[in-house]
Amino acid sequence: xxxxxxxxxxxxxxxxxxxxxxxxxxxxxxxxxxxxxxxxxxxxxxxxxxxxxxxxxxxxxxxxxxxxxxxxxxxxxxxxxxxxxxxxxxxxxxxxxxxxxxxxxxxxxxxxxxxxxxxxxxxxxxxxxxxxxxxxxxxxxxxxxxxxxxxxxxxxxxxxxxxxxxxxxxxxxxxxxxxxxxxxxxxxxxxxxxxxxxxxxxxxxxxxxxxxxxxxxxxxxxxxxxxxxxxxxxxxxxxxxxxxxxxxxxxxxxxxxxxxxxxxxxxxxxxxxxxxxxxxxxxxxxxxxxxxxxxxxxxxxxxxxxxxxxxxxxxxxxxxxxxxxxxxxxxxxxxxxxxxxxxxxxxxxxxxxxxxxxxxxxxxxxxxxxxxxxxxxxxxxxxxxxxxxxxxxxxxxxxxxxxxxxxxxxxxxxxxxxxxxxxxxxxxxxxxxxxxxxxxxxxxx
Amino acid sequence: xxxxxxxxxxxxxxxxxxxxxxxxxxxxxxxxxxxxxxxxxxxxxxxxxxxxxxxxxxxxxxxxxxxxxxxxxxxxxxxxxxxxxxxxxxxxxxxxxxxxxxxxxxxxxxxxxxxxxxxxxxxxxxxxxxxxxxxxxxxxxxxxxxxxxxxxxxxxxxxxxxxxxxxxxxxxxxxxxxxxxxxxxxxxxxxxxxxxxxxxxxxxxxxxxxxxxxxxxxxxxxxxxxxxxxxxxxxxxxxxxxxxxxxxxxxxxxxxxxxxxxxxxxxxxxxxxxxxxxxxxxxxxxxxxxxxxxxxxxxxxxxxxxxxxxxxxxxxxxxxxxxxxxxxxxxxxxxxxxxx
Numbered sequence: 001x002x003x004x005x006x007x008x009x010x011x012x013x014x015x016x017x018x019x020x021x022x023x024x025x026x027x028x029x030x031x032x033x034x035x036x037x038x039x040x041x042x043x044x045x046x047x048x049x050x051x052x053x054x055x056x057x058x059x060x061x062x063x064x065x066x067x068x069x070x071x072x073x074x075x076x077x078x079x080x081x082x083x084x085x086x087x088x089x090x091x092x093x094x095x096x097x098x099x100x101x102x103x104x105x106x107x108x109x110x111x112x113x114x115x116x117x118x119x120x121x122x123x124x125x126x127x128x129x130x131x132x133x134x135x136x137x138x139x140x141x142x143x144x145x146x147x148x149x150x151x152x153x154x155x156x157x158x159x160x161x162x163x164x165x166x167x168x169x170x171x172x173x174x175x176x177x178x179x180x181x182x183x184x185x186x187x188x189x190x191x192x193x194x195x196x197x198x199x200x201x202x203x204x205x206x207x208x209x210x211x212x213x214x215x216x217x218x219x220x221x222x223x224x225x226x227x228x229x230x231x232x233x234x235x236x237x238x239x240x241x242x243x244x245x246x247x248x249x250x251x252x253x254x255x256x257x258x259x260x261x262x263x264x265x266x267x268x269x270x271x272x273x274x275x276x277x278x279x280x281x282x283x284x285x286x287x288x289x290x291x292x293x294x295x296x297x298x299x300x301x302x303x304x305x306x307x308x309x310x311x312x313x314x315x316x317x318x319x320x321x322x323x324x325x326x327x328x329x330x331x332x333x334x335x336x337x338x339x340x341x342x343x344x345x346x347x348x349x350x351x352x353x354x355x356x357x358x359x360x361x362x363x364x365x366x367x368x369x370x371x372x373x374x375x376x377x378x379x380x381x382x383x384x385x386x387x388x389x390x391x392x393x394x395x396x397x398x399x400x401x402x403x404x405x406x407x408x409x410x411x412x413x414x415x416x417x418x419x420x421x422x423x424x425x426x427x428x429x430x431x432x433x434x435x436x437x438x439x440x441x442x443x444x445x
Numbered sequence: 446x447x448x449x450x451x452x453x454x455x456x457x458x459x460x461x462x463x464x465x466x467x468x469x470x471x472x473x474x475x476x477x478x479x480x481x482x483x484x485x486x487x488x489x490x491x492x493x494x495x496x497x498x499x500x501x502x503x504x505x506x507x508x509x510x511x512x513x514x515x516x517x518x519x520x521x522x523x524x525x526x527x528x529x530x531x532x533x534x535x536x537x538x539x540x541x542x543x544x545x546x547x548x549x550x551x552x553x554x555x556x557x558x559x560x561x562x563x564x565x566x567x568x569x570x571x572x573x574x575x576x577x578x579x580x581x582x583x584x585x586x587x588x589x590x591x592x593x594x595x596x597x598x599x600x601x602x603x604x605x606x607x608x609x610x611x612x613x614x615x616x617x618x619x620x621x622x623x624x625x626x627x628x629x630x631x632x633x634x635x636x637x638x639x640x641x642x643x644x645x646x647x648x649x650x651x652x653x654x655x656x657x658x659x660x661x662x663x664x665x666x667x668x669x670x671x672x673x674x675x676x677x678x679x680x681x682x683x684x685x686x687x688x689x690x691x692x693x694x695x696x697x698x699x700x701x702x703x704x705x706x707x708x709x710x711x712x713x714x715x716x717x718x719x720x721x722x723x724x725x726x727x728x729x730x731x732x733x734x735x736x737x738x739x740x741x742x743x744x745x746x747x748x749x750x751x752x753x754x755x756x757x758x759x760x761x762x763x764x765x766x767x768x769x770x771x772x773x774x775x776x777x778x779x780x781x782x783x784x785x
Contacts, residue, residue: 066501073508074511089749096513165748168755
C-alpha cells in the first residue's frame with residue numbers, strides 16, 4: 001500500500017467513522033427536545049422517560065463524535081500538510097465558526113445532561129434547543145468547508161500561492177448551499193429512521209408498549225419530512241454538480257461520452273476499458289432532464305477530461321446508485337407512514353409498515369456513507385477541484401500504513417463497544433403497556 | 446501590535462484555557478488512577494462528578510486553538526503536523542480513549558449489581574496519565590526549536606526527522622512537567638469541589654505534594670534546557686521581562702501553597718491557575734517572535750490580512766456567544782452551592 005493510499009485510507013476511515021456520530025449528534029438533540037417538550041405540555045411520564053433515555057444515548061454518541069472530530073482536525077495537518085498550507089487561510093473561517101458552534105453545543109449538552117435538577121424546566125428545555133441548533137450549525141459550517149474543496153472560490157492562485165484571499169467569498173462557494181441542505185436533511189432522515197426502525201422492531205414484538213409507540217411517533221415526525229424533502233435537495237445538488245463538477249456527475253451517472261439528450265442509466269457496471277456501461281437500464285433523456293430540467297441539454301461526459309483525471313468510475317457510480325436507491329426507499333416509507341397517519345390509523349398496529357420502517361434502520365446511514373463517497377471519490381484525483389491534486393497534498397512522512405492500521409483498529413474497537421452499549425440500553429427498554437420502569441416522581445424536573 | 450500578533454495571542458490564550466480547564470480534567474483522571482485510602486471510591490466519584498458537565502466544553506479549547514492555528518499560521522501548522530506526526534497521533538489516541546472511556550463509564554448501563562464497570566474507569570485514568578505526557582513532550586519539542594525547515598523535505602533519515610526532535614530529555618521533562626502541573630491544578634480545584642472535610646483533606650495533601658513536585662519538574666526542565674533549548678532558557682533567565690515574570694510566577698506559586706496550607710481553597714484555585722498561566726506565557730514570550738522556532742516567525746507565516754481580519758471578527762462574535770454560555774455553565778455547576 002503506497003503512502004498516498006494509506007493516507008487516503010486513514011482519512012476516509014476517520015471520516016466514515018466520524019460522520020455517523022456527527023449525523024446522530026445533529027439530529028438526536030431534536031428528538032430528545034421534542035420528547036421533553038411533550039412531557040412539559042402533557043405530563044405523560046413516558047415522554048420524560050424517552051427524553052432521558054435518548055439523552056443518555058446521545059451522551060455516549062456525542063462524546064465519541066467529539067473525540068473522533070478532534071482526530072480529524074489534527075489529521076488535516078498530519079496527513080495533508082500541503083493542502084492545509086494553501087487552504088487554511090481560505091477555509092479557516094467556516095472551521096473557526098464550527099469551533100464556536102461546537103463549543104456552544106458542548107456547553108449546553110453539559111447543562112442538558114447534568115442539569116435536570118439544577119436548572120428550571122424552561123432553562124433545561126432551552127439548553128436542549130441550543131444543543132440542537134448549534135449541532136446543526138456546526139454541521140453546516142464543516143460541510144461548507146468541504147463544499148469549497150469541490151467548488152473552490154475566494155482566491156487567486158499565482159505561482160502556487162493563494163493571493164487575494166476573500167474568506168467570505170470562499171464560504172459562499174457555489175456548492176455550499178446544495179451540500180449543506182443535502183447533508184442536514186440526511187442527518188435528520190438517517191437518525192430519525194434509525195431510531196424509528198429500532199422502536200418499530202420492538203413494537204412488532206410488543207405492539208401495546210406505550211414507550212415504543214411514543215418513540216416511533218416522535219422519531220417519524222423528524223425522519224419523514226426530512227426524507228420527503230431529500231429528493232428535492234438531491235435535485236438541487238445534482239444540478240449544481242452538473243454545472244460546476246461535471247466529471248463527478250459523469251462518473252456518478254456513468255456517462256462516458258458528452259451528449260445531448262443523455263439517458264439516465266439505472267444500475268449497470270461501468271467498464272472503464274471499453275468506455276461502456278453494461279447491464280444498465282437506460283431511461284431516454286432522463287439524465288438531461290434531471291440535470292438541467294431540459295430533455296435536450298448537453299451532459300458533459302468523462303471524455304471531456306483526460307483519463308488520469310478520472311475518479312474511480314465504478315466505485316462512484318455504485319455508491320451513487322446505492323445512495324439514490326436507499327433515499328428513494330426512505331421517501332417511499334415516509335409517504336406510506338404519512339398516509340397512514342393522515343388516515344388516523346394506529347401506526348403501531350400496521351405490521352407491514354412497521355416491517356418497512358424496521359428495514360430502514362441502517363439505510364439512512366448507508367445512504368450518508370455512500371453519498372459522502374460520491375462527493376469525495378468523485379472529486380479525485382483532486383483534493384481541491386482543479387487546483388491541487390491529492391497526491392501533491394500528502395505528507396512526506398513514510399510508513400503511513402502504520403497510523404492507518406492503528407487508527408482503524410482503535411475505531412473498530414470503539415465501534416464494537418458503542419454498539420454493545422447501545423444494544424444493552426435498548427434491550428433494557430421499559431416493557432408492557434405502561435411502558436415505564438421508573439415512577440414519574442423520580443427525576444422529574 | 447500587528448493583527449498577526451493578536452491572532453497568535455488568541456491562539457495562546459485558547460491553549461492557556463485548555464491547560465487550566467482541559468488540563469485539570471486530565472489531572473482528575475490521574476487522581477482517579479492514584480485514588481487510595483478508605484475513601485477511594487468517594488474520591489473517584491467526586492472527580493467524575495466534577496468533570497461530567499464540563500469536560501467536553503473544556504476539550505473544545507484545544508480544537509479552537511488548532512483551528513485558529515491552521516487558519517492564521519498555515520505554514521506552522523503544516524510543519525507541526527509533518528514533523529510531530531508521531532507524538533501528535535499518540536496524543537490523539539489518548540484523547541480518544543480518555544473521552545470515550547469516560548462516557549462509557551458514566552453513561553454505559555450499570556451491570557446487574559448496579560456497579561459501574563471498573564474497566565472503563567481504568568482506561569479513562571490511564572489515558573489521562575499518558576496524554577498530558579505526550580502533549581507536554583510536543584510542547585517541549587516546539588520550545589526547543591528543533592523543528593527546523595530541513596526536516597520537512599522528503600527523504601533523509603526517518604529517525605532524525607520524525608523522532609529525534611521530540612525524543613529528547615528536555616522534551617520528555619516538559620511532558621512530566623505538564624503531567625504534574627495538570628495533576629496539581631486538579632487537586633487544587635477538587636479541594637473546592639469536595640463536599641466534606643475528609644475529601645478536602647485528601648486533595649489538600651495531594652495538591653501540596655503536587656505543588657512541591659512541580660518545583661522539581663520545573664527545575665529539571667530548566668536544567669535540561671541548558672543543552673536542548675538554550676534559547677528559551679536564556680530568555681527565561683535573562684530576557685527583558687524575565688525578572689517580573691519570574692517574580693510573578695514565584696509569588697503565585699507561594700500563594701497557592703500557602704493558601705492550601707491555610708485551607709483557603711478559593712484563593713488557592715486562583716493562585717494555582719495564575720502560576721500555570723505565568724509559566725505558559727513565559728514559554729510564549731521566550732520564543733517570541735517565533736511561532737515555531739527556530740525559523741518560522743509570526744510575521745512570516747501569517748495568513749493574508751483579509752483572513753486575519755475576518756478571523757478577528759469571528760473571534761469577537763464567537764466570544765460574545767461563548768463567554769456568557771461558559772459563564773452560565775460554570776455558574777450552574779461550579780457556582781459554589783453544594784447539593785447534598
